[in-house]
Amino acid sequence: MTAADLAGNGAYGDDPDVHGKFGIFGGRYVPEALIPALDEVAATYEKAKNDAEFLREFDHLLRTYAGRPTTLTEVPRFSEQAGGARIILKREDLTHTGAHKINNVLGQALLTKRLGKKRVIAETGAGQHGVATATAAALLGLECVIYMGAVDCERQALNVARMKLLGATVVPVKNGSQTLKDAINEAFRDWVTNVDTTHYLFGTVAGPHPFPEIVRDFARIIGVEARRQMLELTGKLPDAVCAAVGGGSNAIGIFHAFIGDQDVKLHGYEAAGHGLESGEHALTLTAGSVGVLHGSRTYVLQDDEGQTIESHSISAGLDYPGVGPEHAWLKDSGRATYHGVTDDQAMAAFSLLARTEGIIPAIESSHALAGALELGRELGPEATILVNLSGRGDKDMGTAMKYFNL
Amino acid sequence: MTTLQTVFAKAKADNRAALVGYLPAGFPSKGGDVAAAAALVEAGCDVIEIGLPYSDPLMDGPTIQDAVHRSLTNGTRIADVMRTVEGVAATGAATLVMTYWNPIDKYGADRFARDLANAGGVGTITPDLTPEESEPWREASAAAGIDTVFLVAPSSTEPRIKAVVDCCTGFVYAASLMGVTGARETVNVAAEGLVKRTKAHTDLPVCVGLGVGTGAQAAEVAAYADGVIVGSAFIRRILDAPDEAAGRESIGVLARDMAKGVRR
Numbered sequence: 298m299t300a301a302d303l304a305g306n307g308a309y310g311d312d313p314d315v316h317g318k319f320g321i322f323g324g325r326y327v328p329e330a331l332i333p334a335l336d337e338v339a340a341t342y343e344k345a346k347n348d349a350e351f352l353r354e355f356d357h358l359l360r361t362y363a364g365r366p367t368t369l370t371e372v373p374r375f376s377e378q379a380g381g382a383r384i385i386l387k388r389e390d391l392t393h394t395g396a397h398k399i400n401n402v403l404g405q406a407l408l409t410k411r412l413g414k415k416r417v418i419a420e421t422g423a424g425q426h427g428v429a430t431a432t433a434a435a436l437l438g439l440e441c442v443i444y445m446g447a448v449d450c451e452r453q454a455l456n457v458a459r460m461k462l463l464g465a466t467v468v469p470v471k472n473g474s475q476t477l478k479d480a481i482n483e484a485f486r487d488w489v490t491n492v493d494t495t496h497y498l499f500g501t502v503a504g505p506h507p508f509p510e511i512v513r514d515f516a517r518i519i520g521v522e523a524r525r526q527m528l529e530l531t532g533k534l535p536d537a538v539c540a541a542v543g544g545g546s547n548a549i550g551i552f553h554a555f556i557g558d559q560d561v562k563l564h565g566y567e568a569a570g571h572g573l574e575s576g577e578h579a580l581t582l583t584a585g586s587v588g589v590l591h592g593s594r595t596y597v598l599q600d601d602e603g604q605t606i607e608s609h610s611i612s613a614g615l616d617y618p619g620v621g622p623e624h625a626w627l628k629d630s631g632r633a634t635y636h637g638v639t640d641d642q643a644m645a646a647f648s649l650l651a652r653t654e655g656i657i658p659a660i661e662s663s664h665a666l667a668g669a670l671e672l673g674r675e676l677g678p679e680a681t682i683l684v685n686l687s688g689r690g691d692k693d694m695g696t697a698m699k700y701f702n703l
Numbered sequence: 704m705t706t707l708q709t710v711f712a713k714a715k716a717d718n719r720a721a722l723v724g725y726l727p728a729g730f731p732s733k734g735g736d737v738a739a740a741a742a743l744v745e746a747g748c749d750v751i752e753i754g755l756p757y758s759d760p761l762m763d764g765p766t767i768q769d770a771v772h773r774s775l776t777n778g779t780r781i782a783d784v785m786r787t788v789e790g791v792a793a794t795g796a797a798t799l800v801m802t803y804w805n806p807i808d809k810y811g812a813d814r815f816a817r818d819l820a821n822a823g824g825v826g827t828i829t830p831d832l833t834p835e836e837s838e839p840w841r842e843a844s845a846a847a848g849i850d851t852v853f854l855v856a857p858s859s860t861e862p863r864i865k866a867v868v869d870c871c872t873g874f875v876y877a878a879s880l881m882g883v884t885g886a887r888e889t890v891n892v893a894a895e896g897l898v899k900r901t902k903a904h905t906d907l908p909v910c911v912g913l914g915v916g917t918g919a920q921a922a923e924v925a926a927y928a929d930g931v932i933v934g935s936a937f938i939r940r941i942l943d944a945p946d947e948a949a950g951r952e953s954i955g956v957l958a959r960d961m962a963k964g965v966r967r
Contacts, residue, residue, distance in 0.1 A: 316835050326804050326831045328762045330856035330881050332863060472768060473758065485761045490882040492858065589805040590759065592831070602781050603809030605758040 298356030302521050304514045317506020322622035325505040327592045334492045339507040358403045363392050366522045374653035379673025382680040387523045389687050396688030397547045398429040404515030406433035409496040416440040416495040420484040422477035423614035424456025426500035431465035441465040444484045446476035449613045456692050474607040477617045481591050501544025502621030505592030516550030524554045535683040537562040541664040543615035545624045547687035566668035568610030569637030579608035581620040582628050582635040590619040611640035612660040638664040659688035705797045707873035710749045711908040720925035720965040725934030727754035728787040729779030730770045735947045737790030742951040744794040747962025751791050755784050755802035762830045764885030766935040785822040792823030801828040812839050816847035826850030826873045834866040857893035868905040879913045886916030886936040895927045921964030
């Protein structure tokens, strides 16, 4: 792991400015009480990312604990349904704890130690970030409290049990929609109260500066590896990179190393839930408008007076009415394109990958798989498509059992 | 119209602190909000903050969250907030709006400032708007002739306090503690130090909020601050009352106690 692997080298001009702005997006919209803590996190990270010892430690954990590098897997039987386009998966599902979330969490847990703090809090939707945080906290001896919407606690009961087993306290949040959005609000309330002793181990590329940058950098390893592996495997870069977008961490993780490769198209897939017209979706970038949510200016699902509209997705991990500001910037600059995938389309891709390749993907990742099927048909058999398989589907078996009447 | 400047000048002349009461618009009901605020004014509140109900109030504790949720469920819109401000301003109290940034941003900063001024509002308190992001709002407020109030916190460094007070025109809101809104057993000892540190950077009045719930606490804070801000304690009483009339009576009793407190 080098400093360039971690954070890029700024050559793409894609780092936020001193106020954490990506164009008009990002920044900080938080109570003043949190500003010193955010400054402290930013300063500590700036030092850490150029510190050989920190990079060595992070690299060591990624290799010996998280199981990196993850492999690429070519999926020819699945690809047959995509007009023959060559689909290749980046296997983040093979990491320890089963999702890309572990990368960011290990980086931020090391940062927590450097901050001299002994307690971490985190929010979680599907539970993967909660499990990953509880795992890293157990590994490094940190107290851990996880905020999770009460609705999500129910639909992701297995992950709640995993977090508890790992020694974390799980707090079900019963405000608002009782999902990820409300878990984030509650975690902020905890942080503003306990900021002296606590690091908010933010789970996605949203939130106030510097979280979008830090989480992106720690997730960036996905794209760095995949880019190198694609060149080794196919001798060229892919025509397109596909990833699911909720808050946007796995997508930024794989996109970022390709941003400078203008010939590589970047496609993000949001949850269209029951469809745009139904009003029950999480199409933040596709159907949202610019606003402020959870400390950052970005695209938000909101009404004409700025009240957040509740999102819907069959995937708890994508059920979020905001999105990371860098995605908002990539959308507006035209560098990435964002599409919607319905619950039904995602579940069809979920089932297809399981039956054709013996891989049960997370429902989040299934949105990207469904998108890749469509894109493959559009691009034709000559195309090579890299898909970030951001996590495995164990946690989603309850949902799958209900959906498919298994 | 009573301005913040006249309120604080008068309080200073009386050798006391000002009493600032907070209630969300649309709570306990549309129309009931003005009546509740009027009860606070009659009992001695000099300034009223009308909260703009927002779906994601990340700085608020359970009491205000509950009230705001009820208000939103009742269908409160920004037009209702403006009507509430108009009704409360008519009582003679200087009336502010306390709001998270996104509703103003979405409504349009210039339009919001103008509509608020036309409704008789004298300014805003914006708890999640930092000095770095505040310029559009300060410009819109200045053009409409309304004041801007921003928050300092116990964790604020000296340069941060300076940056925040430079953005304030009406008064400076000193958050007494690291935490969310809600009455506490005691007012944090950090508050007095924070007021002192803030006064080193500004001649504006400095008011203390977060955690003040009794007349005795109000008296304690009034000894070193120019204003005492009370919200959750009033809302708790309204939530606990069997009906709106009883709620008004109950907050009137508490506000009178607080008003005595700031005069001790």
